[in-house]
Amino acid sequence: MIILLKLLIGLTITLIVIWLTILDISESKRKLINLFSYVLIFGGLIGIGFIPDNDYEDGTYCAEIHYYNPETETESKYFLPVFVKGGKLVKLQWSSDGWLDESHFKAPNISDGTATFTSDRGYEYEVELLNSKSKCN
Numbered sequence: 001m002i003i004l005l006k007l008l009i010g011l012t013i014t015l016i017v018i019w020l021t022i023l024d025i026s027e028s029k030r031k032l033i034n035l036f037s038y039v040l041i042f043g044g045l046i047g048i049g050f051i052p053d054n055d056y057e058d059g060t061y062c063a064e065i066h067y068y069n070p071e072t073e074t075e076s077k078y079f080l081p082v083f084v085k086g087g088k089l090v091k092l093q094w095s096s097d098g099w100l101d102e103s104h105f106k107a108p109n110i111s112d113g114t115a116t117f118t119s120d121r122g123y124e125y126e127v128e129l130l131n132s133k134s135k136c137n
Contacts, residue, residue, distance in 0.1 A: 055111055056129060058085045062136040065092065066126040079136045082127060087111035089127055 063082040068075050083091040088107040092100040100119060108115040113129045130136075 056084050056087065056113065059083070061129045062131050063092075064128045064130055068124040070122060070124065079130070081136055082129070084110055084129070089115045089117070092125075092127075 060081050060083055063080060065078045065080055065082075066075070067078065080095065081093045082089060083093070085107075087109055089110040090102055090107050094100070104121075105117045105119045105125075108117045110127065110129065115127045116125065117127075118124050
């Protein structure tokens with residue numbers, strides 16, 4: 001959806017620039033229009049970059065989590081509920097009623113459905129969202 005919006009903005013800017021350049025106008029007005037066109041293109045490209053590619057709405061998702069402790073070389077795989085807010089992974093909910101949240105890691109971007117981060121204890125996590133707003137079995 002966001003990608004479609006970006007394409008639509010880009011196409012609109014391109015059409016405006018083409019339309020402005022084919023108008024039959026004086027040289028001084030053409031220079032002004034060219035300047036305006038460059039500003040429009042540059043501003044549009046910057047604006048498109050600020051539209052987030054957030055494909056996941058805020059909420060709870062089931063996720064496959066790969067855990068690695070580099071000190072003990074322990075590896076584990078879990079299926080746990082996670083919480084997403086603003087395209088970022090903000091919390092992992094352990095089945096033992098414990099959790100890991102932003103007080104233990106910097107919330108990574110998970111807008112594409114995957115994220116990696118290292119906790120404050122040095123543990124490494126790879127997270128992949130599986131489905132939306134359902135409990136993990």
